[in-house]
Amino acid sequence: MSSEPKTLYDKIWAAHEVGRRADGNSLLYIDLQLLHEVTSPQAFEGLQLADRPLWRVDANLATPDHNVPTSGRELGFAGITDEVALEQVVTLDKNCKAFGVQQFEILDPRQGIVHVVGPEQGATMPGMTVVCGDSHTSTHGAFAALAQGIGTSEVEHVMATQCLVQNKAKNFAVNVTGALTDGVTAKDLVLAIIGRLGTAGATGHTIEYRGEAIRQLSMEGRMTLCNMSIEAGARAGLVAVDDTTISYLHGRPFAPKGEQWNQAEDYWRTLVSDEEAVFDASITIDASAVAPQVSWGTSPEMVAGIDEQVPDPAEMSDAVQAESTGLALKYMDLSAHQKITDIAISRVFIGSCTNARIEDLRSAAAQIRGGKVSPNVTEALVVPGSGLVKAQAEAEGLAEQFTQAGFQWRSAGCSMCLGMNPDQLGEGEHCASTSNRNFEGRQGYGGRTHLVSPAMAAAAAIHGRFVDIRDDQQGEG
């Protein structure tokens, strides 16, 4: 063993490097592959055509999430009216049965968004390598697992070989000092980080989120943070193991038990960067200076604080940035210098792998305070991240608070984050969304997405526009 100080990423990488080829690429062993219906069918088909088996059946876990409707769930397959979507969900089911892969199928109470389900089951554990044909696999980095989104050819490669062929990425430290203030969440923090880094700022790097503010985040908050690493260009984000990680995992269905738990915990506690470890790049953010964030453009880097204004391309020195901003404002139908609090909202989406966990739903429900969804908001959806989150929210009375206020309470899935199922924005509609991407048309053709935290989305639903929830908390809202 080398005594050279290592980052957390270096440690996980070293523990999974099967070998290094003469050309410099490494074979990286993969502990867990999560599968969903959209990016797996072509990979399963590839295996079948080449008559190859799965290398390790028990290293795969599947659930349908992207296409499933969020209403009429009790109908199962029969509730999917889109025939093409149905074929995809049925194909996942058939493939899982043919290959013996464990699946939380459409009617299973454990079904949900893969990136909610994996951690909830304890299937994601510290020090693991995790892949999924979905770029938000970075979510699982909250557990100090090296988790990466991959394309379908790589999905097939992992199915057949249990390995990825990769070059090691560089180390990027995002240091977050201080503490987030009331009304400011992990979502606001990560949007502020992306605003600072830019959408390609961490390309080629693995981010480690470090510092006092990170240690104070719950696992849910850390998942939100790591989830959006890809929006800064990083394939993976990481948070070191601490008591919060350990206590979240204890007792989860897939987590080790008895003596094996003790052995695992001892190992997991080593999953922190060495004090002297060197990072290739770093930034420092003061958490106490972060305001609730709202995206105004068509890239997650296009964000502003709730107390700010839409920027003016004419004031930008960089020609490409000015051009992108101009195109974004045109698409979003916003004008330079417009106050963020003057943006009217007609749709609200609370959900997605970024923000559909129990803590997110609690934080959204807390903003209702006896209010009703604004008459200007035609639909406010709440889509829990899994069947288990849904059941818990119902048991806690959150579901009732949402429905009484006029929100729609739905079943688990990716839903309007990307609008593959029937939940979609209409042309020109402005949506306060707790999802992760505000790309053109992402949530529906011509739809206009504003990325916000669950609390900000719920407050926007009540007011019909964005409000500074910090004012609300002082009783001024």
Added chain:
Amino acid sequence: MDAFTQLNGLVAPLDRANVDTDQIIPKQYLKSIKRTGFGDYLFDAWRFLDQGTIGMTPNERQLNREFALNLPEYQGASILIARDNFGCGSSREHAVWALKEFGFRAVLAPSFADIFFGNCFKNGVLPIILPADVLDGFFERAASGLQLSIDLQAQTVTDGEQAHGFEIDSALKEKMLKGMDDIDLTLAEAQLIRDFEVGHRQRQPWLFRD
């Protein structure tokens, strides 16, 4: 996989930074369980003025005549030139499948998003990183029917007057030149993986459920 050695082709310009994979192939087309059939929907929301659905053919659609790829001078282009961070966002390999089926075999940009970049090499589409000023020159000349010659072995992009060198990972280059299958290559090391797995199971038995 199709090999890539040389390509002489017409250039089409896409003068936008941060082109995401949602733009390259929108979500409604990802419901297919096949690897083919995506070319007709490449840059769907930019190429067409109407909202498309899976199964529609281009001649049923309302063409956006102002969008570069629809202009007569770029018909038949096999090389796409783009700006920074091309292919950001979703990991969908469908984006590369769509580009290839539409006719593009190479994309030239100052930078690419990681997952998209890797996906290209699985499909015989060559992503080439070139300095922004070289691309500026190509963008200026694209409208006059710019033809480029790409030689992967020599690692050059030649525009008639001048050869521009580019860097590429040697393993990826070899794989593209020979059109090698990644899985075959890795399975040749199967014993190495099995040996690793034995030790890995001893060190972290909780990772194995069988």
